[in-house]
Amino acid sequence: CTRRLVDAMSVAGYAADFKAIHEACARLAPLIHRTPVLTSRTLDERVGRSVFLKAESLQKTGAFKIRGALNAVLQLKESNSDVRGVATHSAGNHGQALAAAARKCQLSCTVVVPNTAPQAKVDAIRGYGATVVFCDPTPQSRKATCERVCSETGQVFISPYDNNDVIAGQGTLGVEFIEQVADLDAIVVPVSGGGLLAGVALAAKSLKPHIKIFAAEPTGKDLERCLRAGERLWPEPPRALDTIADGLRTQQLGQLTWPIAKDLVDQTVLSVSDAETVDAMKFVFERMKLVVEPSGAVPVAAVLSDRFRSLSSDIRKVGLVISGGNVSVDKLPWMRTK
Amino acid sequence: MSGDAEISISFSDIQKARRVVEQSHAVVRTPTLLHMQHRLGQQSSGVDINLKLENMQRSGSFKMRGLANQLAGVSGSALDGSRQFVTMSAGNYGRAFAQALNERKLKGVVCMPENAPANRSQLIRGYGIAVERMPATELMKAVNRHVSEDGMTFLHPFDDMNLIQGYGSCGLEILEDVPDVDIVLVCCGGGGFVSGIAAAIKLSGKTDCKVIAVEPEAAPSLYQSRIDGSPATIKPRPTVAAGLAPPFTGKICFELAKQFVDDVVLVGEDEIISAVGILYGIGLVVEPSGAAGVAALLSGCIGDVSGKRVVIVLTGGNVSPKELNSWVPENIEK
Numbered sequence: 076c077t078r079r080l081v082d083a084m085s086v087a088g089y090a091a092d093f094k095a096i097h098e099a100c101a102r103l104a105p106l107i108h109r110t111p112v113l114t115s116r117t118l119d120e121r122v123g124r125s126v127f128l129k130a131e132s133l134q135k136t137g138a139f140k141i142r143g144a145l146n147a148v149l150q151l152k153e154s155n156s157d158v159r160g161v162a163t164h165s166a167g168n169h170g171q172a173l174a175a176a177a178r179k180c181q182l183s184c185t186v187v188v189p190n191t192a193p194q195a196k197v198d199a200i201r202g203y204g205a206t207v208v209f210c211d212p213t214p215q216s217r218k219a220t221c222e223r224v225c226s227e228t229g230q231v232f233i234s235p236y237d238n239n240d241v242i243a244g245q246g247t248l249g250v251e252f253i254e255q256v257a258d259l260d261a262i263v264v265p266v267s268g269g270g271l272l273a274g275v276a277l278a279a280k281s282l283k284p285h286i287k288i289f290a291a292e293p294t295g296k297d298l299e300r301c302l303r304a305g306e307r308l309w310p311e312p313p314r315a316l317d318t319i320a321d322g323l324r325t326q327q328l329g330q331l332t333w334p335i336a337k338d339l340v341d342q343t344v345l346s347v348s349d350a351e352t353v354d355a356m357k358f359v360f361e362r363m364k365l366v367v368e369p370s371g372a373v374p375v376a377a378v379l380s381d382r383f384r385s386l387s388s389d390i391r392k393v394g395l396v397i398s399g400g401n402v403s404v405d406k407l408p409w410m411r412t413k
Numbered sequence: 414m415s416g417d418a419e420i421s422i423s424f425s426d427i428q429k430a431r432r433v434v435e436q437s438h439a440v441v442r443t444p445t446l447l448h449m450q451h452r453l454g455q456q457s458s459g460v461d462i463n464l465k466l467e468n469m470q471r472s473g474s475f476k477m478r479g480l481a482n483q484l485a486g487v488s489g490s491a492l493d494g495s496r497q498f499v500t501m502s503a504g505n506y507g508r509a510f511a512q513a514l515n516e517r518k519l520k521g522v523v524c525m526p527e528n529a530p531a532n533r534s535q536l537i538r539g540y541g542i543a544v545e546r547m548p549a550t551e552l553m554k555a556v557n558r559h560v561s562e563d564g565m566t567f568l569h570p571f572d573d574m575n576l577i578q579g580y581g582s583c584g585l586e587i588l589e590d591v592p593d594v595d596i597v598l599v600c601c602g603g604g605g606f607v608s609g610i611a612a613a614i615k616l617s618g619k620t621d622c623k624v625i626a627v628e629p630e631a632a633p634s635l636y637q638s639r640i641d642g643s644p645a646t647i648k649p650r651p652t653v654a655a656g657l658a659p660p661f662t663g664k665i666c667f668e669l670a671k672q673f674v675d676d677v678v679l680v681g682e683d684e685i686i687s688a689v690g691i692l693y694g695i696g697l698v699v700e701p702s703g704a705a706g707v708a709a710l711l712s713g714c715i716g717d718v719s720g721k722r723v724v725i726v727l728t729g730g731n732v733s734p735k736e737l738n739s740w741v742p743e744n745i746e747k
Contacts, residue, residue, distance in 0.1 A: 111444045113469070132696040133446065364468045364698040364730035400696035404741055407734040 096246035132400025140172035146244030164217035167196030174205035214313035236270030237329035249278025269332030291377035293318035299344035322370035345377035430578035459719035468730030476509035482579030503529035511540035571603030572663025580609025598706035601626035604666035611673035632658035656702030
């Protein structure tokens with residue numbers, strides 16, 4: 076069964092495969108943290124299952140994005156020794172990660188940032204030596220501005236999610252998680268463009284074909300309808316979601332990530348509201364002493380939901396990808412309610 | 414060993430306490446984050462920094478380790494619910510005390526200095542434990558009254574051998590997480606935690622490892638005690654590290670620190686606050702009292718750490734966003 080699934084995955088022509096992920100693990104190992112998996116008895120009691128949190132908020136640059144960014148930049152340099160630099164569009168964490176990866180590899184970097192991005196993320200990108208160019212907070216403006224930057228600078232565009240090496244890099248998280256927690260029945264992954272979701276799904280399903288991969292989204296993404304129909308049903312032109320989870324504002328999955336998600340991700344998608352996300356952030360901060368940004372708290376909110384509670388009791392051990400912890404101390408959203 | 418012949422601790426005491434702690438549902442084995450020097454901006458100093466995350470211990474500080482062993486040392490009749498327990502604490506000990514008793518369906522009283530923030534009382538009452546607020550000078554008297562008149566069992570918040578032996582479990586975990594550790598930095602209030610860790614490490618045979626206590630300059634009780642050669646009573650100045658400012662060093666803590674703790678260093682308020690901010694920036698919620706060890710390393714007062722493997726214990730994380738914002742006003746850069 077394993078063999079058939081792995082074969083099917085390599086035939087399917089996905090943007091990345093387990094070989095690429097496995098190679099990325101070795102490539103990244105000396106450069107990133109093997110982040111810890113944390114647990115909370117209180118969370119287990121509330122969820123009614125054993126919950127394991129992969130704390131990527133403790134990763135270099137404060138989020139999992141460094142995996143994909145570093146893998147892409149290293150591969151780019153390897154294949155193209157003339158490359159001058161890299162560029163991207165990002166609401167924050169990918170931009171920061173790319174800036175850090177570029178600096179590590181001694182390449183120039185430009186990041187196109189929506190003018191609604193938190194100041195702390197803008198400062199962090201500049202802190203790694205990258206140039207910031209602002210755009211309107213729409214997917215179209217991000218894309219158009221980035222294209223202009225690339226043509227002007229000659230820098231190579233590194234997509235936050237629609238890039239083979241980025242997806243493979245994110246997949247290394249899935250490999251670690253499975254190595255760190257025996258017998259995981261499911262992994263809950265926050266989803267935006269789908270790079271993390273696709274990478275983790277590929278890695279996890281290759282190692283454990285029966286594992287369930289659940290996407291956790293801010294309300295309004297509508298991923299479940301798309302997965303059940305097997306079609307991209309999102310409206311055009313691409314929209315940004317109105318959500319407190321500033322890292323999860325892209326409504327649509329990417330062109331490379333969608334085929335992977337369609338095949339490997341469970342059709343039950345866990346949708347959470349801003350209020351649930353804030354409650355989850357507060358819980359993790361107060362009980363687990365982890366600083367988690369809204370996007371990173373979405374999987375926690377997802378497993379606390381009634382929908383998740385109603386899922387099969389066969390799901391005994393569930394892993395959550397806590398994607399990042401980049402939130403300013405003065406922007407912790409539950410402060411005012413106390 | 415030198416020192417008061419009545420006050421001594423053996424490795425088997427610590428191992429026994431470790432077994433109690435391991436079997437206790439009240440205590441977890443906390444993670445150690447390895448090789449964090451880069452994230453702390455220390456990559457060029459050649460030091461290897463590892464963070465023992467006791468801020469993630471149950472109840473938000475290391476105190477549960479000691480409490481589990483204290484309660485194990487109490488005679489069975491006191492644990493059947495017929496007697497109550499009493500202690501005095503404004504801070505993390507009182508919180509752990511309340512949580513531990515609540516989990517075992519026991520009742521008790523925390524005598525609290527009246528200047529402690531109101532939310533401390535609320536939190537403890539939330540566990541079904543009574544709180545009595547009074548001037549700090551009245552605390553010991555109130556405790557004694559509860560013992561003699563109400564038949565309560567007193568659990569000392571810091572100067573207790575069972576407590577300190579329980580703390581030793583953390584030292585044993587550190588040795589397992591970082592077997593070739595050279596230096597351990599432990600935030601120091603009453604001195605129980607650092608003494609327990611130091612005793613565990615030295616008695617296990619790793620006598621070349623230096624264990625260093627870190628106190629706020631505003632409350633140098635153990636520091637002063639070592640100068641005096643006896644447990645000191647000091648008048649602490651106001652400090653953000655409220656958990657590290659007892660008015661005196663306990664007798665047991667003093668004796669054990671004398672035997673096993675290599676040095677005591679002091680850190681300033683700004684250094685502590687800066688460490689809190691830096692730790693927040695790498696994703697960890699650490700209260701000022703818990704960040705003193707990191708403050709000591711970053712301020713350079715540990716001396717030459719090049720080529721050394723250091724473990725810094727983050728002793729607690731009970732701090733609110735409101736408090737963090739009052740001390741760390743700027744955005745944290747990541």
